[in-house]
Amino acid sequence: MKVFRASCVALTVVAISIGLATQAHAISGAVRVTVVKAAVGVGAGAGRGTLTFRHRNYPFTMQGLSVGITAGASINKLVGRADYINELADFSGTYTVVGGGGALIGGISGVQLKNDKGVIITLQGPKAGLELAANISTVVITLDPSRSTPD
Numbered sequence: 017m018k019v020f021r022a023s024c025v026a027l028t029v030v031a032i033s034i035g036l037a038t039q040a041h042a043i044s045g046a047v048r049v050t051v052v053k054a055a056v057g058v059g060a061g062a063g064r065g066t067l068t069f070r071h072r073n074y075p076f077t078m079q080g081l082s083v084g085i086t087a088g089a090s091i092n093k094l095v096g097r098a099d100y101i102n103e104l105a106d107f108s109g110t111y112t113v114v115g116g117g118g119a120l121i122g123g124i125s126g127v128q129l130k131n132d133k134g135v136i137i138t139l140q141g142p143k144a145g146l147e148l149a150a151n152i153s154t155v156v157i158t159l160d161p162s163r164s165t166p167d
Contacts, residue, residue: 045069045098045107047137051078054089067098067107067159071167074104080113080155092125096139104161106133113153129155 049065063078101107111129126140 043069043099043101045101047094047096047098047139049076049078049092049094049139051080051092051094052090053092061155063092068167069098069101069104069107072164073167074107074159074161074164076107076157076159078155078157080153090125092141094125094127094139094141096137096141098135098137100134100136102133104159106131106135108157108159109133109135111135111137111155111157113155131157 046068047065048068049063051061051063053061061078061080065076065078067074067076098107109131111131113127113129125142127138129137129139
């Protein structure tokens with residue numbers, strides 16, 4: 017019985033240590049973005065946003081193209097997180113997007129983006145317009161660190 021308890025305690029300590037180590041290496045930032053989209057089959061969208069990372073706000077732009085079942089136009093105001101950022105330069109780049117949503121005057125949108133540096137952006141929020149979407153997209157994010165401001 018003592019060996020079993022000691023084993024349980026040891027496994028618990030190992031599990032907590034692994035959890036703490038993973039969290040210590042995963043740096044996150046808050047993301048706010050407004051995106052305007054229009055599409056019939058193939059869609060295009062553009063937007064502006066802010067990444068809050070290490071106590072600073074960094075403006076960025078987004079441009080994207082989607083292919084799939086898409087029709088309509090919408091304005092999306094999304095908030096979320098960017099996870100697994102090792103350094104600020106990791107945030108910029110080309111992201112693959114798989115997401116969906118719908119709006120009839122108003123609705124809810126959710127999307128997850130991932131780039132080749134391992135950064136994952138998860139966003140959600142309201143959308144306004146008339147749109148139905150279930151597509152795969154590519155989004156290019158360009159960060160402008162020269163215009164950063166304190167958080």
